[in-house]
Amino acid sequence: MSLEAHIPSGPLSQKWSNHKQDSKLINPANKRKYTVIVVGSGLAGSSAAATLSELGYNVKCFCFQDSPRRAHSIAAQGGINAAKNYQNDGDSTYRLFYDTIKGGDFRAREANVYRLAEVSANIIDQCVAQGVPLAREYGGLLANRSFGGAQVSRTFYARGQTGQQLLLGAYSALSKEIARGGVQMFSRTEMLDLVLVDGQAKGIVVRDLVTGKISSHAGDTVLLCTGGYGNVFYLSTNAKGCNTTAIWRAHRKGALFANPCYTQIHPTCIPVSGDYQSKLTLMSESLRNDGRVWVPKKKDDCGKPPAQIPEDARDYYLERKYPSYGNLAPRDISSRSAKEACDEGRGVGPGGLGVYLDFADAILRYGHDQAADKNISEPELRKLGKAVVAEKYGNLFDMYECITGENGYEQPMRIYPAVHYTMGGLWVDYNLMSNVPGLHVLGEANFSDHGANRLGASALMQGLADGYFVIPTTIANYLASQKPGSVKTDHPAFKEAEAQINGRTKKFIDIKGNRTVDSYHRELGLLMWNECGMARSREGLQKAIDRLPALREDFWNNVRVPGSGADFNQELEKAGRVADFLEFGELMCLDALQREESCGGHFRVEHQYTKEDEAAKRGQAGEALRDDTNYSYVAAWEFTGDVSKPTLHKEPLTYEEVHLAVRSYV
Template structure:
């Protein structure tokens, strides 16, 4: 397998410009002769489907939700970054580029990240024009807030519902195209296979989640914008339905899977309460602008109410360890620091797995109304879940699985190693390196959907003769559909005793224990023994009630768990092979004396991209060397 990133030559500031000029164009009259399938309707998918239809392509968009408006981008709270420099505080495209590369611990591709920083400003313009109600100041101009990993205020926000508002902007653009007949929308469809003919992506196979019908759809290009695989940990901040099946099917058809071990654990989530827990709720990182994180200095104080622990007995550990970034240290660093104090027995709350996020000082300084204006809905949400009033007692938070930086490998054009198969947003691996900074996911999703794919897909389609699309009765299509039908049959045929959730929880425990915030060789090897055992038991003892020809939520979950049981193993394998610590990937063997991640640039300054070699065979690890021409490789320092 050859990994050619197709990065344009020239100075970094000129690459995207030059590339846009070099890309071949499809003439306007020919665009309607090409059909593009977009899977997923979140920020990346929704934006892509709408933008491609506006250009004149025939677009079909698929999502598993009952409406494209419900994709999980909607849950992003805090904001979206852009290099507008409206604050006059020293921001620029170069600084956003630098912060993102540094935040990703020098494990992202320079050219892609620079492009992201360049188009960040267009995104804000586009969204405002759509009517996204961003927060404003009294003069009527846009407001900004700060986020982790940056020393400038470049984050645009709409209260604590930025993701919702950006998604509704994309959704409305998409609905407009649906109304015009330019996009055909297929909700409640789950993608279960990529149709690959002679090594080229030509369509997808879906299951209609209402009728159970397995259907094939052909196109000239396929875009996967199906989100990340954070749910491999079972408990995560992802929606219950978020799954990896689309990208996993693509991997098994030949798309390389890059850096699966780069999974982000978000530092500020509401702690687990018991075994019934079905998901974890994030509290936006923006809270760290005004909240101070602490635990008691002494273990003995952990059972006491927070207000009975005097100031001198509190350990504001982020401010202590990272004085210049303090409570706004990047996510990976904040998460590990929380784990560390809890491991020391200084955690708070019933389970001892929690740290305080305290607004007392800010409330005293700014007054409760100001805090309410900034975070009102988040405080409400917290109180609803925990039955505690965060204006009175500090919030309790703990890290949880949140985002996957890893994903399908793509080149500069966002094309995977399967020609014709493009991957957008969280589903690809490209821009965040080993750690994503806050407010950068929304930026990347929309950048890919609005401003990258509309150009790069044209370059691909211009090379295909119009009207040569494969027919839906082609034997290759029928064969792909048959594999899906057979897989569903196989799941029912197990006829065992345990529910899909049972196996899912088991997998989650192993993933969190051995491959969560801290990883080591012994633990990872242990996980590589345990995961195949769970998988074997799954295929022997799974029970799914009902049939495949109706709504069957157990079947849906079983299919997703089956894929997670394979992906989890690849994640662990990748973590084992990456013998260094970088960003969110923390190998305990590689740390500094102060417990910081220790990179090994000599041996691991590369992307690891895994090639599937058939069930039962070991996948092959390929590498794409990362070269830093514009920036110098440096050790991250947030002190």
């Protein structure tokens, strides 16, 4: 199989313009004859559905949530990047492009990333016009902040709820098109299979989650905007419903899955408090601007209250290891360092899985600033400083207290890394179309723009770029070759898919085993977290690969799904998703195993800089060691019928503009 990415010719900065110029157009009178199926209603799905409907296409949009507004894009806190250069601080399309490519550890496609940076400015215009209340300055113009270690202030935000506001903007656009009749919305409806006719994606089979009814929808093209697969780890910052079923089902029908091992771990989450834990909550990374991360130097001190551990018995490990970046070291580095400390037995809190994030110094420092040169007592200083910290991070401290019952001002917070975002996804070309003709993949569900690691505030940008600006242009390149409405749901392929799903449902119900779906999901999650999480080893990955088929078999023989398939059955919903995660997990491990290098969110313990490298100034000991000679490619996996034996296809990554460099944060 050849992976043709269809990158337009010409200089990097002209590629998108050229491509728009060369893309096909569809006569306005014909557009309404084409039905576009959009699965997912997050930033990518809603924006695509609304925009395609505006263009005149007939759109059907599906989401498993009870309302399109609840898609998990809503939970993004930080912000959205855009190369507006409103701050006059030297930002440009090129700089955003470069930062994104570099942040992705040079494992993303140049042309896609450049296009992303290029359309980023239009996204902000569009959102503001929709009434998204982005933060403003007193002069009435938009405010920006610097985010995720960027050197320029290009991040737009709406309090700590940027994702929510952008999603509500896209949802309002979707509502407008539903009102106009261009979009038909199906909430509480989950896609369970992709239907191919003559090798082309022509429809989906869905389950109405309220009535249990299985039905088919035919269209001229299918857009999967179904988000990432972080919940393969069971515990993640993803919503409980996030799943890989849509893209996994498409993968099983022939779509290549690219770079599944690239996952992003966020360093500042609230740690697990017990085995009943159902999800992890992220706290904004901005906390690291003022908090100092530490663990006790000695294991024996871990059980002590932090106040009883003297300063010289504390290990401020980020400041020690990365003196110039200190507590602001990038996400993957901070995360891995926390894991190392805990693996050494120096973690704090329940299960020893946590590190301290301490604001005591910041409170005193701000106290001194406030007091100026007045001579006041330490409690007074603390009071003054606490007010400053509360002003900056009050909502986060409240959230921490709400969840843990601990006061972050009085004692250090405990944090631990958690799975946050997945960079891998279905392989797509420059038109966002997968190798299956007619199947387009947008947002987190595709692999294209973030390489091996995503920059902060770039996920929202990508979802909206794909939906508002890319797909509306590129979809015509496929549709123009299609006769509209050529496939109907009476085609045997639909009946066959429905029968398979009904059979699968019956199988779930009939197993009547001893273990709940969640217990399998937890076991899978723990296995993936231990062996394919922050640090991966050949032995660990092999162990997981050996274990997964057995776990799957046990699941299919011993899971218990109560109730029936003919009503509202949340256990059945979960069973289908976990069954797919159990298959997907193995692909993820296989991908991690074949990638004999460390890059971005993928860290192989065998591939890191050594003390000798450090002495020779090649890189810092313990850091990710990339292998550009052998691994500068996209790993795209083909389903062969055997989950354990997928075929690897490689799309070489060629860089015309940027020079591959070592990420150094020492």
